[in-house]
Amino acid sequence: MKNFYPDYYFDDIYSATPEMFLERGIKGIIFDIDNTLAPYEEELPNDKICKYLSALDKAGFRIAFVSNNHKERVEKFNIFGYYADYDAGKPSRRAISRAMLHLGTTPENTAFCGDQIFTDIYAGKRLGLFCVLVKPIKDKKTLFFKAKRMLEKPILNSYLKKRRG
């Protein structure tokens, strides 16, 4: 069960501040894209996200994107020129390990931020990364997504209960 629990759960990515990462000794931050940094239909990062990432950049963090979405989506979004991997197949750990290699970081000083427990958090936790879960910006209305969120719910509830207790 502990591999499904994030270290932090926030309403949005902006709550994951440079100070918070610094306190945890983080040097590299790997981000999921869809619903973590931008809704599916936004091809480019908005101003707020650009400012957020540039603040992390300036604070000295090494940044990467690891997305299960396709090449075109990821490359178009990555106007920053960060290391970015697509078709990552999360919860497979492979793409995240590869991103750490590129960043020159280790599981002890790398954070992973995503919106899905069964792909993002599960992959990150099994590698021993510091994991931040955020509320999805805007879910697709498909049955598949609704089902996924429904399955996440009991885990999220037990995590929140544990956090309170």
Ligand SMILES: [Mg+2]
């Ligand atoms: Mg996502």
